[in-house]
Amino acid sequence: MTKPTLKVALLGAGTVGSQVARILTEDRKDLIERIGGVPELIGIAVRSLDAPRDYQADASLYTTDADSLIDRADVVIELTGGMEPARTRILRALNAGKHVVSGNKALIAAHGAELMAAARESGAQFSFEAAVAGAIPILRPLRDSLAGDHVTRVLGIMNGTTNFMLDAMDSHGAAFDEVLAEAQKLGYAEADPTADIEGHDAAAKAAIVASLAFHSEFHIDDVHCTGISEITADDVAAAKNDGYVIKLLSVCERDGEGVNIRVNPTLIPRTHPLASVRDAYNAVFVESRDAGELMFYGPGAGGAPTASAVMGDFVSLARRGILGGPGVPDYSYRGLQATSLSNVVSRYTVGLLVKDQLGVLASIANKFAENGVSIETMHQTKHREREDVEGADATIRIVTHKTSDQKLKSTIDELSSLSAVFDVASVIQVEG
Amino acid sequence: MTKPTLKVALLGAGTVGSQVARILTEDRKDLIERIGGVPELIGIAVRSLDAPRDYQADASLYTTDADSLIDRADVVIELTGGMEPARTRILRALNAGKHVVSGNKALIAAHGAELMAAARESGAQFSFEAAVAGAIPILRPLRDSLAGDHVTRVLGIMNGTTNFMLDAMDSHGAAFDEVLAEAQKLGYAEADPTADIEGHDAAAKAAIVASLAFHSEFHIDDVHCTGISEITADDVAAAKNDGYVIKLLSVCERDGEGVNIRVNPTLIPRTHPLASVRDAYNAVFVESRDAGELMFYGPGAGGAPTASAVMGDFVSLARRGILGGPGVPDYSYRGLQATSLSNVVSRYTVGLLVKDQLGVLASIANKFAENGVSIETMHQTKHREREDVEGADATIRIVTHKTSDQKLKSTIDELSSLSAVFDVASVIQVEG
Numbered sequence: 001m002t003k004p005t006l007k008v009a010l011l012g013a014g015t016v017g018s019q020v021a022r023i024l025t026e027d028r029k030d031l032i033e034r035i036g037g038v039p040e041l042i043g044i045a046v047r048s049l050d051a052p053r054d055y056q057a058d059a060s061l062y063t064t065d066a067d068s069l070i071d072r073a074d075v076v077i078e079l080t081g082g083m084e085p086a087r088t089r090i091l092r093a094l095n096a097g098k099h100v101v102s103g104n105k106a107l108i109a110a111h112g113a114e115l116m117a118a119a120r121e122s123g124a125q126f127s128f129e130a131a132v133a134g135a136i137p138i139l140r141p142l143r144d145s146l147a148g149d150h151v152t153r154v155l156g157i158m159n160g161t162t163n164f165m166l167d168a169m170d171s172h173g174a175a176f177d178e179v180l181a182e183a184q185k186l187g188y189a190e191a192d193p194t195a196d197i198e199g200h201d202a203a204a205k206a207a208i209v210a211s212l213a214f215h216s217e218f219h220i221d222d223v224h225c226t227g228i229s230e231i232t233a234d235d236v237a238a239a240k241n242d243g244y245v246i247k248l249l250s251v252c253e254r255d256g257e258g259v260n261i262r263v264n265p266t267l268i269p270r271t272h273p274l275a276s277v278r279d280a281y282n283a284v285f286v287e288s289r290d291a292g293e294l295m296f297y298g299p300g301a302g303g304a305p306t307a308s309a310v311m312g313d314f315v316s317l318a319r320r321g322i323l324g325g326p327g328v329p330d331y332s333y334r335g336l337q338a339t340s341l342s343n344v345v346s347r348y349t350v351g352l353l354v355k356d357q358l359g360v361l362a363s364i365a366n367k368f369a370e371n372g373v374s375i376e377t378m379h380q381t382k383h384r385e386r387e388d389v390e391g392a393d394a395t396i397r398i399v400t401h402k403t404s405d406q407k408l409k410s411t412i413d414e415l416s417s418l419s420a421v422f423d424v425a426s427v428i429q430v431e432g
Numbered sequence: 433m434t435k436p437t438l439k440v441a442l443l444g445a446g447t448v449g450s451q452v453a454r455i456l457t458e459d460r461k462d463l464i465e466r467i468g469g470v471p472e473l474i475g476i477a478v479r480s481l482d483a484p485r486d487y488q489a490d491a492s493l494y495t496t497d498a499d500s501l502i503d504r505a506d507v508v509i510e511l512t513g514g515m516e517p518a519r520t521r522i523l524r525a526l527n528a529g530k531h532v533v534s535g536n537k538a539l540i541a542a543h544g545a546e547l548m549a550a551a552r553e554s555g556a557q558f559s560f561e562a563a564v565a566g567a568i569p570i571l572r573p574l575r576d577s578l579a580g581d582h583v584t585r586v587l588g589i590m591n592g593t594t595n596f597m598l599d600a601m602d603s604h605g606a607a608f609d610e611v612l613a614e615a616q617k618l619g620y621a622e623a624d625p626t627a628d629i630e631g632h633d634a635a636a637k638a639a640i641v642a643s644l645a646f647h648s649e650f651h652i653d654d655v656h657c658t659g660i661s662e663i664t665a666d667d668v669a670a671a672k673n674d675g676y677v678i679k680l681l682s683v684c685e686r687d688g689e690g691v692n693i694r695v696n697p698t699l700i701p702r703t704h705p706l707a708s709v710r711d712a713y714n715a716v717f718v719e720s721r722d723a724g725e726l727m728f729y730g731p732g733a734g735g736a737p738t739a740s741a742v743m744g745d746f747v748s749l750a751r752r753g754i755l756g757g758p759g760v761p762d763y764s765y766r767g768l769q770a771t772s773l774s775n776v777v778s779r780y781t782v783g784l785l786v787k788d789q790l791g792v793l794a795s796i797a798n799k800f801a802e803n804g805v806s807i808e809t810m811h812q813t814k815h816r817e818r819e820d821v822e823g824a825d826a827t828i829r830i831v832t833h834k835t836s837d838q839k840l841k842s843t844i845d846e847l848s849s850l851s852a853v854f855d856v857a858s859v860i861q862v863e864g
Contacts, residue, residue, distance in 0.1 A: 023580060023722065033647075033765040034579055129577065135723035137569075137577030144576075145561065145569030147466055148455060148743020215465075273729060276708045290455065290740035291567035294730035297705060298723065308722035311580020333465040 009073035012080035018054035019307030037322040094118040103130030109204035109220040127313035135305030136298040150289040151213040153253040160280035160300040161196040198227035206250035215334035222338030226264040258339035268432035347430035353423040356394035371411040374401040441505035444512035450486035451739030469754040526550040535562030541636035541652035559745035567737030568730040582721040585685040592712035592732040593628040630659035638682035647766035654770030658696040690771035700864035779862035785855040788826035803843040806833040
């Protein structure tokens with residue numbers, strides 16, 4: 001019996017696209033067995049025909065005419081990134097009933113609902129495991145393995161660059177600027193590191209994870225996002241001293257009848273499984289009603305790891321493309337709404353720069369009490385008078401019990417008005 | 433549009449079965465949305481109608497006539513465990529084209545090939561995520577997420593009881609018998625703990641994982657298995673002292689043109705992600721060509737966690753049962769063979785009870801050299817003369833570089849013949 005052929009168009013030949021081209025070429029024999037059909041790479045759409053590539057496929061495959069390539073394909077693998085022309089091209093494919101695999105997190109976090117609707121309309125399949133946490137299988141476990149369970153919370157380290165930086169600060173006591181320079185030198189951080197360090201990259205992934213975990217459509221604008229640029233060596237050292245480590249955490253959790261999605265620097269206890277995620281690795285910690293606590297760990301980026309995730313999607317979708325059957329299930333039946341930060345209940349650490357004088361602890365403790373915020377621990381550390389702030393000769397670190405964002409904010413406002421408090425140096429959430 | 437109904441037969445109402453009955457009953461509304469059809473629990477086959485249950489479903493559902501229940505169902509969920517009548521019942525269902533979900537690791541490790549063949553023959557789907565590592569999604573990621581990749585090695589902590597015991601020995605320096613008694617008191621270990629401590633439970637899971645990871649059929653008899661009953665507080669303390677922790681590890685790795693599958697106590701460095709798997713948790717660490725290193729962590733047993741895995745399989749299979757399409761892919765196209773231990777290359781620690789006399793280290797080191805085994809480190813610890821072994825007043829611990837099982841065995845044989853060596857107290861693999 002002749003096996004059916006599946007025509008594959010690859011859009012993009014960058015770090016990930018090159019690896020996908022390599023696997024499609026070199027693993028042809030295995031792929032035929034796994035798919036039950038013959039995947040034929042019919043072309044690779046690129047911007048420039050003579051750019052250097054990590055993997056050089058047959059020269060005749062490269063083309064600058066993406067649209068006509070899409071029109072000739074059964075399956076389109078989009079690995080160009082960015083909003084346009086990626087969005088228009090994916091829609092062109094889906095509208096024509098062609099299956100699409102994409103790793104474009106920014107696009108999916110911004111236009112996922114539109115793309116899913118197009119797929120639903122035409123009966124095409126649309127998969128994007130590679131968009132979140134590189135090689136780590138997280139979307140499929142959320143969608144399929146936990147299909148009979150109820151996720152209550154997801155905590156994720158979803159950005160490798162910032163995890164590398166925070167881990168280096170934690171291990172060597174280095175300053176933020178030093179570790180950023182090191183990350184740039186090693187190629188972990190871009191020349192313009194904004195998307196990583198301000199949390200935008202993690203926020204896009206959090207929106208996608210929240211959508212699948214809670215069966216609802218969330219947009220990157222639904223994510224409350226704070227980056228790590230304010231985190232100092234002092235914050236990291238103080239956390240370490242208290243048995244915590246600071247991570248840029250994506251938190252997606254049920255909040256009343258909605259879902260709260262946020263990305264911010266967060267203290268987690270060193271005994272928590274997420275605390276041992278080092279270097280540029282990613283991990284996603286899932287809490288669910290029946291399964292309990294699960295963690296998925298692995299490389300969050302890189303050409304070959306991300307290509308592995310793309311190929312996993314491709315094989316599943318190609319099997320169905322050939323044998324028929326249902327595509328990826330529609331994940332949005334719940335229709336939950338994103339919630340504001342004001343109801344979020346969490347623990348916090350607060351670092352205050354103060355003058356060590358009679359009654360300063362009492363006046364600070366009173367402000368917390370008046371605002372209904374319960375204190376778990378309070379430490380004062382005496383130090384030399386700061387050169388930049390006259391009279392500031394001590395630091396007070398407070399860890400609160402669980403409290404609402406609103407109550408904490410009003411406490412912080414009132415603390416700033418105390419004459420002995422020179423600066424609220426840091427306010428960081430505590431999870432885990 | 434009326435949604436189609438799917439008749440579900442549940443076999444077994446024990447710890448896991450009760451939780452599945454609860455979820456099918458209480459989550460009906462969500463399940464209908466997720467499946468696209470109505471799952472109707474038509475009966476629960478039990479041995480005794482009036483046994484106490486963790487969850488009491490409608491009394492009319494319980495029956496002792498499993499066969500006629502199976503004959504009326506579209507989907508059968510088998511959670512009785514053991515070989516018979518489970519095997520005959522699953523075959524009855526699959527032969528009639530009914531889809532089956534099972535969590536029966538012993539049965540699948542022994543008769544998986546027969547059951548898969550029956551499913552293939554009739555076009556029925558057969559899923560068993562719950563058979564390995566409880567709630568942790570591991571079979572689906574191996575089968576689907578890594579479908580375009582090549583797994584090179586799997587290292588797994590797949591038995592919660594022994595991990596609890598080894599973790600307690602590591603944390604409190606307790607003896608084997610103490611921690612076994614504690615595990616039994618807490619309900620982690622059975623009155624007869626043989627299946628856990630001798631590694632048979634982990635071996636069944638290793639055979640299943642190896643089958644999916646390497647696209648070949650493996651049987652529990654293909655697994656080389658050593659339990660933890662010989663592990664002493666001294667072994668654990670010595671490992672700790674050297675920066676290692678002892679885990680009962682399942683190792684499945686490519687070995688030439690075959691696959692080596694073994695379960696044995698193994699030293700892993702404390703910096704390895706598997707080292708931080710505490711208590712009765714399980715974890716599976718996967719090394720693959722493109723994805724690199726992935727780890728999946730979570731509860732390896734328990735009613736609700738295992739039920740979550742069963743329900744994940746059920747929802748996926750029910751969607752396909754209603755909407756049509758390909759079932760679980762056939763995983764055996766590779767046909768790789770299991771290999772013997774003799775070619776396995778690993779690092780080892782060897783603990784020797786000796787008399788501290790002139791030349792003893794040299795004579796031991798010579799035996800390693802003569803057999804072609806390279807030594808990484810060698811420590812001698814002097815202690816009081818052992819009461820049970822006259823003259824034995826020192827312990828030597830050797831860590832080898834990578835060597836074959838065969839070379840190590842001949843070294844050990846020759847060491848035993850040295851007059852200054854009283855006992856080869858321990859030989860433990862090192863991985864990671």
